[in-house]
Amino acid sequence: MRLAAVLVLCAVFAMALVGTVWQIAGQPVGGTLPETVADAMADSGVDHPVTAVLLNFRSYDTLLEIGVLVIAAIAGISMARLPSLEDPELRTHDSLLHALQRWFLPLMWLVAGYLLWAGAVQPGGAFQAGAVLAGTGVLMRLGGMPMNFLQPRLLLRVGLALGFAVFLLVAVVSAAGGDAFLAYPEGMAKPLILLIEIFLTLSIAMVLLSLFVAAPVNDAREPAEGESE
Amino acid sequence: MMSWLMAGLLFTPLAWAVVSLLVGFRTGRWLSWVGMVLQVGASVALWFAVARESGFYYALGGWQAPLGIELQVDGLALTFVLLTAAVASACGLHAGVYLDPDKPWQRYFWPLFWFLWAGLNAVWLGADLFNLYVGLELITLSAVGLVALGGDAGALRASLRYLLAALVGSMAYLLGVALMYGQFGTLSLAGMSHLAQEYPGLEGAGLAMALMMTGLALKTALFPLHGWLPPAHGIARSPVSALLSALVVKASFFIAARLWLELGPNLGTLALAQLAGVLGALAVLWGSWLACLQPQLKQVVAYSSVAQIGYLFLLFPLTWGVTEAVSQQAQQGMTLQVISHALAKAAMFLAAGNLILSTGSNRVSDLAGVSRFLPFSLFSFGLAGVSLMSLPPTGGFAAKWLLLQASLNSGQWWWTLVLLAGGLLSAAYVFRIYRASFVEHSELDQFYHPPRRLEAIPMMLALMSLGLGLVAEPLLSVMALPFGEGG
Amino acid sequence: MTSWLLDGLVVFMLLATAVSVLASRSLFRAVVMFIAFGMLMALAWVRLQAPDIALAEAAIGAGLTGVLLLDAVAHFRRGPDKERGGAS
């Protein structure tokens, strides 16, 4: 009964949505943004339009988005109460996995580095590189590496915050000189974007990895307000 | 000067979020006081600068819209920035004393708090639809993190419910943004508004706007999509509840209102406007009614939020197809309602936190006898309640008076009934708390006395909400300032 | 013509896997179908000439989310770490 009701509602919604898409596709109005992007590419400091949009034209979005990632990581590690990350179930001693790690890990590092570097001229960039790096970390973790740097201590928090902090500093330095917030100084766009991307890659990898590790673990709990301990 | 202030306003919360992540709770508290002073200073200075001159667009990174992201720095946005500075500082000060610094997870309170503040400012100033989406997510995730912080099963359940509802809401909004970009080829709200005026009768964009507003209504907890709000606001720590009720739900409403005021005249329909109004009216009645029945103190306050949010949605019918003067009245009424509710509700939640702290119970019936021990917090609670009941001279009265006039002047008299009934019902639930606390009850004589500072903060907020009605005129004149081009 | 066939196939598969994510009875199967859906999304992005997103989708969308979800499913199978009633 409930299934039928939800199905009918969703069908109605789908028809309205498809109709809306059809309507909009039929009568677009306004200018074309890609041409504006193409015109501004020369001043952007990079050659790949998507990277230019992400880290120059709309860098405020990206800054806040890294903020969202950091928030998720903070909320995640605030749930993991035990300082120890020793989870015996994760300690597999699979020789295949070990062999895989030995050959695979350096390769993954290489791929991540390449993706990061390539982002300036062709597809790739901090997010993809960070994700590959995090994937490497997950493999290492599954292989039973203790990865002590992921304990919720100062080192982890520095790692989480580093990329965001560097981005923020670059953003504010130019503003201190009287320019707009997030504007790159004349001629400095390329090195600054690269700098931001390197630190972002590390932080993104760290965030994703810490969220993977921040599994729930113990019984420490705070009583609700007004509940006696 | 202006550009430094803007940079400071954007930079401070984000920087403090990062720095307070690196230190413990106590150092973070000390740092946050400094940050609050800076942030309040920047907000006040900017507000006066704009009040003296006029609003302007601030192009981030030096890239003008539609290529880059522009911030719309006008009287309305800055008034909300100022309101956020006031309420968030109050909640932060309260939290610094209220929260137990020895719990290991409390250190994460400050970074989340500052990220929340940054997200709120991003939303008030935002003029780019996608940027607003990112701002909304910043707010949602940090708010969920704050609710869940150190929580037990009940808090986790509430925060998960909140998270899932909020995610659906923002996804619906984002889908609307996608459709809008397909229609107009720009993400800037001002650009869309121009195009919508130029090409009337774009049905697809109208539906997209309705979709966005539905998503935002879910995030604002408009009846009947309000189910997630009372558990989340009721179970969070009191300073967090205050932040959530006073500011967070307003953010999504603010976006809906901006969309409606910019695009509504060309893309909206009478049916959509009236529907929003009817749901708002039902929220007022239903929320107030449930607030009268809740056994738990904070649930009463949370349901009262559902009701007070309902008033805001009267904006939609009262600005559609009416004269410019009536529309102005409705907008001013809405703005005052947002401000007075934010102040009053923050005061109420903080005072409720103090009451809970001293009685050791969240139940209304356990308040018996508290009037002898904690008259100050109880008094703050009552003063805030007076604003919610909209008695003169409070901000709540000024807001509802403007809404009342707008509905009479536009010939939509039926909304006045809602305003009256809502006022009576809110009186009922506030008096219910009072009656419970004045019961003489000798069984329970051990009340813990919270520190003075905890009691002073809600009182300040309540007094501000009370005095808002007296300064409403000058405040409204700044918000209605003509908008300067460029800048 | 062949390109239309290919796109039609990708779209059909996308919708089919999306339905089966929700319809499969076991949670494990649902997650596997979700990963397959992510791979198809990556393919769709290639067809939409968005290689950046294709890379990100393959790495983040299918890869990392998939691992996170699989890990969670395994966790649910193991049951809560402490005995609390008869949950699975």
Added chain:
Amino acid sequence: MSVHLLYAFAGAGVFTIGLFGMVFMVHLLRKLLAFNLMGSGTFLVLVGLAQHRNGVDPVPQALVLTGIVVAIAATALALVLIRRYFHLTGQVTLEPGSRDDEGHS
């Protein structure tokens, strides 16, 4: 009709399927999967519809990259919350009291 538009329609379909799951499913993990479907559908509409009018357009592509990162942040946070909730209560649904094991939704 261009290929881009075809994908936009597919996106509308995927979004609706996700919405259905979000409303109808009870299991928290399934809700999360459904949310991710909604996200993917939205991204398809965003790029498909924009490229239908503009040709290859880097702006929505960049927006989708941002959106994917935000979505995984939300997903990962939700997973941590769900796992901790399960750990404390043994429940995988939001209905208090009902115990639902991993099999059916």
